[in-house]
Amino acid sequence: MSKATFDKTDAKVSANTVSPSKLSPNTVSPSKLSPNIKLNYPLPLTDHPNVLMAHGSGGRMTAQLIDSLFRTAFDNPDLDTLHDGARLTLPTQRIVMTTDSFVVHPLFFPGGDIGCLAVNGTVNDLAMCGARPLYLSVGFIIEEGLAMDTLWQIVQSMRNAADKANVRIVTGDTKVVERGHGDGLYINTTGIGVLEHQQVIGPAQVRSGDSVLLFGDIGRHGMAVMAQRENLRFNSTLESDCAPLAEVVLALLNAGIDIHCLRDATRGGLAAVLNEIAVASGLQIDCEEAAITVNHDVRSACEILGFDPLHVANEGCFVAMINPADQQKALSIMQQHNPIATIIGSVQETSVQLTSVQQATSAIVTLRTSIGGQRILDLPTGELLPRIC
Amino acid sequence: MCLAIPGKILSISGDRPVEQTGIIQFGSITKEASIALVPDATIGDYVLVHAGIAISIVQTEEAKRLFDFLDEIGDEIDNLELED
Amino acid sequence: MKYVDEYRDGDTAKHYLAAIKAITTRPWTIMEVCGGQTHAIVRFGIADLLPPAINLVHGPGCPVCVTPLEMIDKAIAISSQPNVIFCSFGDMLRVPGSTQDLQSIRAQGGDVRCVYSPLDCLQIARDNPEKQVVFFAIGFETTAPGNAMLVYRAAEEALNNLSVLVSHVLVPPAIATIMSSSTSSSPSSSTSSSQTPSSQNSSSQAKVHGFLAAGHVCAIMGTQEYIPLAQHHQIPIVITGFEPLDILQGLYMCIKQLESGRCEVENQYVRVVTEQGNLSARELMTRVFRVTSRQWRGIGDIPQSGLSLAHQYASFDAEQRFDIADADIIVKEPPECISGLILQGLKKPKQCTAFGKTCTPERPLGATMVSGEGACAAYYKYTG
Numbered sequence: 051m052s053k054a055t056f057d058k059t060d061a062k063v064s065a066n067t068v069s070p071s072k073l074s075p076n077t078v079s080p081s082k083l084s085p086n087i088k089l090n091y092p093l094p095l096t097d098h099p100n101v102l103m104a105h106g107s108g109g110r111m112t113a114q115l116i117d118s119l120f121r122t123a124f125d126n127p128d129l130d131t132l133h134d135g136a137r138l139t140l141p142t143q144r145i146v147m148t149t150d151s152f153v154v155h156p157l158f159f160p161g162g163d164i165g166c167l168a169v170n171g172t173v174n175d176l177a178m179c180g181a182r183p184l185y186l187s188v189g190f191i192i193e194e195g196l197a198m199d200t201l202w203q204i205v206q207s208m209r210n211a212a213d214k215a216n217v218r219i220v221t222g223d224t225k226v227v228e229r230g231h232g233d234g235l236y237i238n239t240t241g242i243g244v245l246e247h248q249q250v251i252g253p254a255q256v257r258s259g260d261s262v263l264l265f266g267d268i269g270r271h272g273m274a275v276m277a278q279r280e281n282l283r284f285n286s287t288l289e290s291d292c293a294p295l296a297e298v299v300l301a302l303l304n305a306g307i308d309i310h311c312l313r314d315a316t317r318g319g320l321a322a323v324l325n326e327i328a329v330a331s332g333l334q335i336d337c338e339e340a341a342i343t344v345n346h347d348v349r350s351a352c353e354i355l356g357f358d359p360l361h362v363a364n365e366g367c368f369v370a371m372i373n374p375a376d377q378q379k380a381l382s383i384m385q386q387h388n389p390i391a392t393i394i395g396s397v398q399e400t401s402v403q404l405t406s407v408q409q410a411t412s413a414i415v416t417l418r419t420s421i422g423g424q425r426i427l428d429l430p431t432g433e434l435l436p437r438i439c
Numbered sequence: 440m441c442l443a444i445p446g447k448i449l450s451i452s453g454d455r456p457v458e459q460t461g462i463i464q465f466g467s468i469t470k471e472a473s474i475a476l477v478p479d480a481t482i483g484d485y486v487l488v489h490a491g492i493a494i495s496i497v498q499t500e501e502a503k504r505l506f507d508f509l510d511e512i513g514d515e516i517d518n519l520e521l522e523d
Numbered sequence: 524m525k526y527v528d529e530y531r532d533g534d535t536a537k538h539y540l541a542a543i544k545a546i547t548t549r550p551w552t553i554m555e556v557c558g559g560q561t562h563a564i565v566r567f568g569i570a571d572l573l574p575p576a577i578n579l580v581h582g583p584g585c586p587v588c589v590t591p592l593e594m595i596d597k598a599i600a601i602s603s604q605p606n607v608i609f610c611s612f613g614d615m616l617r618v619p620g621s622t623q624d625l626q627s628i629r630a631q632g633g634d635v636r637c638v639y640s641p642l643d644c645l646q647i648a649r650d651n652p653e654k655q656v657v658f659f660a661i662g663f664e665t666t667a668p669g670n671a672m673l674v675y676r677a678a679e680e681a682l683n684n685l686s687v688l689v690s691h692v693l694v695p696p697a698i699a700t701i702m703s704s705s706t707s708s709s710p711s712s713s714t715s716s717s718q719t720p721s722s723q724n725s726s727s728q729a730k731v732h733g734f735l736a737a738g739h740v741c742a743i744m745g746t747q748e749y750i751p752l753a754q755h756h757q758i759p760i761v762i763t764g765f766e767p768l769d770i771l772q773g774l775y776m777c778i779k780q781l782e783s784g785r786c787e788v789e790n791q792y793v794r795v796v797t798e799q800g801n802l803s804a805r806e807l808m809t810r811v812f813r814v815t816s817r818q819w820r821g822i823g824d825i826p827q828s829g830l831s832l833a834h835q836y837a838s839f840d841a842e843q844r845f846d847i848a849d850a851d852i853i854v855k856e857p858p859e860c861i862s863g864l865i866l867q868g869l870k871k872p873k874q875c876t877a878f879g880k881t882c883t884p885e886r887p888l889g890a891t892m893v894s895g896e897g898a899c900a901a902y903y904k905y906t907g
Binding site: 281282349350353355356418419420421422423424425431432433435436437438439 | 524527531532533536537558559565566567568569570571572585586587612613614616617626636637638639643662666767884885894895896
Binding site for chain 3: 441442443444445447457458465466472473475476477478485487489490491492494495497498499501502504505506508509512
C-alpha cells in the first residue's frame with residue numbers, strides 16, 4: 051500500500067532485532083536539550099527504542115515510524131494526502147527553490163540541533179534570494195541504532211523551527227543505513243519560496259558604491275559546536291545563532307529597500323561569503339574590522355585555538371549589499387530585528403594591486419585593521435584546525 | 440610559531456607537581472591547562488598558555504612598560520604630525 | 524581580553540609608527556624569526572604602515588615550514604599502519620609529504636587525530652591500551668617542554684603504548700646559519716661592538732640587518748643565547764611579543780640600534796621574557812631531550828639545531844618502535860622551488876618562477892608555501 055508521502059526503500063532488512071547500542075560518543079543526551087522542546091514520546095514503538103534497518107524497509111515498521119513520529123510532528127493538510135508527493139498551489143509563478151544537506155556533529159549543540167538547523171538553513175537560503183519561504187521537503191538518512199527518543203527530539207525541533215519560520219513540511223523520505231555508516235543522522239531539506247516583488251537579488255546586481263551591511267555577530271554557531279568537541283572542550287555559555295532570517299529580509303523588501311545582494315555567512319564564515327560575492331561581481335569589497343561584531347566568548351575561544359572569527363560558521367547572520375541611498379533606512383529596519391546590525395563596509399572598483407592569482411579571479415576583499423593597516427581577507431583554506439603556530 | 444595567550448588562574452588542582460592543572464580564564468571563557476611548568480604561579484596570576492600548557496607567568500608590573508616607553512621617546516615624536 | 528587588547532590599540536600604534544618614521548634615515552632589512560610574528564604583521568597590516576625604507580623579511584620560524592619532507596613521510600608511514608592512533612597538532616595535518624598529507628590518511632581510514640595539547644595523548648593512550656598512540660612532536664623551544672612533559676609522564680605511568688615522532692628545532696642555530704649565508708662579505712671579524720653594520724650588500728639581495736627574535740621561545744630559553752649571535756655577527760636582536768604594539772615597539776628598538784650603530788640583544792617582551800627563561804621547563808627539556816643535528820626543509824642540515832629523545836627515553840621514540848629510523852626515504856624538492864633562499868631572506872616570493880602558478884597554498888612545492896605563516900603563503904594571501 052502506498053503510505054504517506056515518505057518513500058519506502060528496499061534497504062536490507064536485518065534478520066535479528068538489533069539491541070540498542072551506543073552510537074557516536076558525541077551524541078548529547080536529550081536531557082541537555084533546549085527546554086523549548088516538549089518531550090512527548092510517541093506511542094506504539096516502545097518495543098523498538100532504536101531505529102532498525104526494518105524501519106527503512108518499506109513495510110509495516112516504516113509505516114509505523116512515519117505515522118508515529120513524522121506525521122505527528124509535522125501534522126498539516128498537505129502531509130495528510132498520504133501520497134508520493136505534495137500537490138501545492140503557489141500564489142505566483144516566480145518561485146525560488148533550494149536544497150541543502152545537514153551533517154552536523156554532534157547532533158545536539160548549545161542553542162540548537164540538526165533538526166532546527168535543517169529547517170532554518172533552507173529557509174535562510176530562500177530568504178537570501180529574496181523569497182518568502184513556504185514549503186519544505188525533508189529527507190532523513192538514519193543510522194541503524196539511533197535512539198528513537200533522539201529522533202523524536204529532532205523532529206519536534208524541526209516542527210518548532212518550521213512554525214517559527216512560517217513554513218510547512220509537506221513531503222519527505224526516510225532511509226536507514228547500517229550501523230557505522232551514518233554518523234547518527236543526516237538530513238536533507240529542499241525548500242520552495244515565492245518572490246513577491248520585482249527585484250533581482252544576486253551578486254551580479256552588486257554595484258560599485260554599494261553599502262555592505264552585516265546582520266548579526268559572527269562566529270557563534272561554529273564555536274558553539276566546537277566547544278562540544280572532545281579534544282577542544284572549553285567552558286562557555288556560547289549558543290549557536292541558528293535562527294530564521296526571512297522576517298527581516300521581507301521587512302526590507304516591503305519597505306522598498308533597493309537590495310542588490312544577500313548572502314548568509316554559513317560555512318567558511320563571513321570571509322567566504324564576501325570573497326564569493328567579490329568573485330561573482332568582479333568588484334572589491336572594503337570592510338572595517340572594528341565594525342564587525344564578535345561575541346566575547348567567540349573571540350576568546352578563537353584566540354586560544356588560533357581561529358579567525360571571520361572564518362567561523364554562522365547560522366543566523368547575513369550580509370546585504372544595498373544601494374547606498376537606502377543604507378540608513380535599511381540599517382534601521384535591520385536594527386529593529388537585531389540591535390547589533392551594522393554597516394561594515396562598501397563595494398569599490400578594484401584598486402588594490404593584485405597578485406597574479408587574484409587578477410585571475412578579480413576577487414579582493416580588504417579589511418582595515420584596528421591599527422589602521424590593511425589586510426586582504428582571503429578564503430579560509432579548509433577545515434578549521436587549532437594551531438600552535 | 441608559538442601561539443600563546445594570557446589567562447588568569449581561577450583555581451588549581453592536582454596531587455603532584457607534575458600533575459598540577461588550573462582552570463584558566465581567557466577573556467570570557469575558561470579552559471583547563473597544565474601549570475606544572477610554572478610552579479610559582481598562584482590563583483589570580485596571569486599565565487601564558489601554549490598548547491594547553493602554561494609556559495610563563497605574566498609580569499603584571501612590566502605590562503605597562505610598552506606605554507611608558509612612548510613617554511620616554513616622546514621628544515622624538517612631538518614635532519611630527521601624526522598620520523590619519 | 525586582558526594583556527591582549529591593550530596591545531592592539533590603534534592610537535598607541537600611530538604613535539609608534541610616527542616614532543619609527545622619525546628615526547629612520549636609511550634602508551634597513553629586518554627579519555622576524557617567528558611565524559607568530561609574521562602572522563601578526565600580515566593580520567594587522569603592519570608592513571604597509573612602515574616607512575618604505577624598512578623592509579621586513581619573513582624568516583624560518585615556522586616549525587611546520589621547516590619540517591623535512593622525510594619526516595612527514597615517516598608520519599604518514601606510521602599513521603597508515605593498523606592499530607595506530609596518530610595524534611598531531613592541527614598545523615601538521617595539511618602539510619603534504621612527497622605524495623599525500625595526514626588528512627588523506629584519515630580519509631583512507633587511518634585514525635589520525637588533531638589534538639590541542641600534547642598531554643591529550645596521555646588519556647588517548649589510557650583509553651586505547653590495545654593500540655599504539657603516536658604523537659608528532661614538532662615545534663620550537665616553546666613547544667618542546669610540553670612535549671617533554673608528555674614523554675616524562677608516559678614513562679612515569681609506564682604507558683608503553685605511547686611513543687613520539689620527534690622533529691624539534693632550535694632557533695639560535697637557524698639565525699646563525701641565516702647570518703652566515705647573508706653576510707659572506709660583512710666585516711664580521713671586527714671585535715668592536717659599536718661597529719656600524721655594513722650596508723654594502725643592501726642594494727643587491729635582501730641582506731638582513733637586524734632580527735626580531737621570538738618572544739615565546741625566549742620565555743622558555745631566556746635571552747642569553749642570543750648575545751654571542753649579536754656579537755659575532757654584529758647584528759641587533761630584539762626579542763618581541765606577538766601583538767601589533769609589541770612588533771612596533773620591537774621594530775623601533777631595532778631601528779634605533781641600527782641607526783646608532785649598536786649591536787645588542789634587547790628584550791621588548793619584558794612582561795613575559797626574563798633573562799634566565801623558565802628554569803622548570805628547561806630542566807625538563809634537558810632531561811627528556813638531547814641536542815642533535817637536524818634537517819631544515821629548504822635550508823639543509825644545521826648542526827646542533829634540533830632535539831631528539833635522550834637515551835633513557837629512547838623506548839618512546841616512534842622511529843625506533845616502528846623501525847623507520849633508517850628508512851630509505853630520500854625526497855628531492857622540486858628544482859624550481861627556492862624556499863631555501865626565501866627562508867634565509869635572500870629572495871622574495873615574487874622572484875620565484877613557480878610562485879602563484881605551479882606553487883599555491885593548495886598545491887605547495889616547498890616549505891615557505893606549506894604553512895599559512897610561511898613567507899610565500901603570506902605573500903600569496905596578502906599582497907605586499
